[in-house]
Amino acid sequence: MLLGIDIGTSSVKVSVLDTQTFQCIATAAYPDTEAKIVSLQQGWAEQSPDQWWEYTQVAIQRLHASGKYDPQAIEAIGIAYQMHGLVLVDAAQQCIRNSIIWCDSRAVPYGDAAFKALGEKYCLSTLLNSPGNFTASKLAWVKEHEPQVYKRIDKLMLPGDFIAMKLTGTITTTPAALSEGMFWNFKEHGISTVLMEYFGFDPAFIPEVKNVFDDHGRITAAAATALSLKPGIPVTYKAGDQPNNALSLHVMEPGEVAANAGTSGVIYGVTDELAADPLSRINSFAHVNHRSEQQRIGVLLCINGAGITSSWVRSMGAGQTSYADLNRSIEAIPAGSDGLFFLPFGNGAERMLNNQMIGAQLTGLDFNNHTAAHIYRAGLEGVAHAFRYGLEIMQENSIRPTVIRAGHANMFLSDVFASSFVNTTGIPVELYENDGSCGSALGAGIGVGAFTAGEASAYMKPVKRIEVTDAEQYNDYYQVWKQHLNNHINHH
Structure with a gap:
């Protein structure tokens, strides 16, 4: 034990x-x-x-x-x-x-x-x-x-x-x-x-x-x-x-990437290069398995406005609707939220936007067409777009994942968010039952020699894998969203 x-x-x-x-x-x-x-x-x-x-x-x-x-x-x-x-x-x-x-x-x-x-x-x-x-x-x-x-x-x-x-x-x-x-x-x-x-x-x-x-x-x-x-x-x-979260998702080797969509969002990728972003939009730290003879650098990108976006939208309805009900309410809303776009940057300065505090923004709101469900869906899609924006920065810094691993928790419990994330980024996601304290227990086992990291990961099976189904359509939405973001930054 x-x-x-x-x-x-x-x-x-x-x-x-x-x-x-x-x-x-x-x-x-x-x-x-x-x-x-x-x-x-x-x-x-x-x-x-x-x-x-x-x-x-x-x-x-x-x-x-x-x-x-x-x-x-x-x-x-x-x-x-x-x-x-x-x-x-x-x-x-x-x-x-x-x-x-x-x-x-x-x-x-x-x-x-x-x-x-x-x-x-x-x-x-x-x-x-x-x-x-x-x-x-x-x-x-x-x-x-x-x-x-x-x-x-x-x-x-x-x-x-x-x-x-x-x-x-x-x-x-x-x-x-x-x-x-x-x-x-x-x-x-x-x-x-x-x-x-x-x-x-x-x-x-x-x-x-x-x-x-x-x-x-x-x-x-x-x-x-x-x-x-x-x-x-x-x-x-x-x-x-x-x-530690990356370890618990067996993200240990170059090119492997973990995502976390709690209150704030995190993308954590491993590289064997001493990577540093000249614009300091990401941070690089020694990963758990880093050694002088075998470099393993954890590259971390943070998105302050992630889960806090969905909790804010929920609170606008006085918090009386459960997340499960909210997630059901948006299934009838089409992808792209009928032209409503959400920039989820209302939780302080965003490092990936060069530490600017640009504020959140809803764009394209139509009083005759859009409902509370549209706003919620646009919020989830906006966070998925923010993750893609972050992944593009990671790719500039030589981290190019073919799959992303995440805990089956927080925003990834929403099917709409999970499919928006996968189709927007164009990268499949594997969801695992993982947890920080379970990860540290796993680390203790590796440290005491009870098993190797490889043996532990062989036992870990994803709860589900979500494949890319509609990358082209979501890419169109992302390009419009990114244009809104650039306009917002330029006018800020």
């Missing part, structure tokens, strides 16, 4: 995976309502790492209470986590401030200044990104604004490293974690001393670096007691939520 932990922004989810069947046999989460994000000023976002640890303990005890397995049979633990969050501890392994999490934007000026000072060539060829709003820039903000806190730092880490520390008393990190923090030099396969020196960071802040699949420490007697587990279990996997 393997235990997987997923430290999300809204809750901590945990699962147990049976190594014989590769099936998740129990899952639990805590808290039941969304975890709070502390925002002391506009654009700030923080969470307490100690609270993540409390949630983890409650979630694991809930998991045990399912009675579906023997807690003493757990052999290894894997951890997935919200990416980019800055966690700081003192020499006693105590947290010295809240974590500045991924969606906090206060550090943008520090990243921009570093990009100018270090130069575009250095940043894109060695860090593979602009330092942007990532972890290193967040630490630069702390250094300038909270010198008393900065003085007490013993180690910096990412959210998954912190939970592993609470379990084992050992502090490690990974090339993947350091790459998403902008601390990693891909050319030299080590810490970016140039970036560390530019910001004036002490190299001793960086913990011991181990591979993603490795022994990151053994669970202590105290943690074992708190979690009703046997002491000495190894933590053998730590990865950010997007690379």
Whole structure:
């Protein structure tokens, strides 16, 4: 048995995976309502790492209470986590401030200044990104604004490293974690001393670096007691939520691509090239299986306006209609929504549109013809178009998938969205029952040597595969949509 932990922004989810069947046999989460994000000023976002640890303990005890397995049979633990969050501890392994999490934007000026000072060539060829709003820039903000806190730092880490520390008393990190923090030099396969020196960071802040699949420490007697587990279990996997999602969809090799259509949308592709987009519309991080001798880079493109589009349209009807009813209501509406087009960019600045905040827009609205169902269908089609727009950027950066894998969840539960996505992109989709905490349990199994990634993927069968049936017609709609988008950007 393997235990997987997923430290999300809204809750901590945990699962147990049976190594014989590769099936998740129990899952639990805590808290039941969304975890709070502390925002002391506009654009700030923080969470307490100690609270993540409390949630983890409650979630694991809930998991045990399912009675579906023997807690003493757990052999290894894997951890997935919200990416980019800055966690700081003192020499006693105590947290010295809240974590500045991924969606906090206060550090943008520090990243921009570093990009100018270090130069575009250095940043894109060695860090593979602009330092942007990532972890290193967040630490630069702390250094300038909270010198008393900065003085007490013993180690910096990412959210998954912190939970592993609470379990084992050992502090490690990974090339993947350091790459998403902008601390990693891909050319030299080590810490970016140039970036560390530019910001004036002490190299001793960086913990011991181990591979993603490795022994990151053994669970202590105290943690074992708190979690009703046997002491000495190894933590053998730590990865950010997007690379972990890709692992759970067995997206590991060059050309393989995962999609995720939650509140925001993500396209995550793997390449063996040190890929960096000169316009910084995408980000490149070390994938879970990256090694100096075998490069595996995860290229990530985010679409802020995805599932939030359908939840907004639903809320316009005061939220009284279920998604199932909404999805039924649009089946009678023809593809192309009778000439109604939706630009779904109303959830903040879009990186793939060069960080512009262009706002969402409905175009071609006819009061005599269009209904609420038309608006909902146009919204789903607009998100599918946004995914194609993103895939075109990925293709410019040498990622050209022949199939896309996604979880059978969120927007992909809608047949209209799934068929719009496939026909608009011209790429078939395989849908899997997958989950972040199950993915981290799977990672633990690979890390402890219970099975290889290949053996695990051989057991994974898609729930369904959706083929391209009408690419030509959808391409026509996409070209009109793209023209509306370009007009909107030009007039913005």
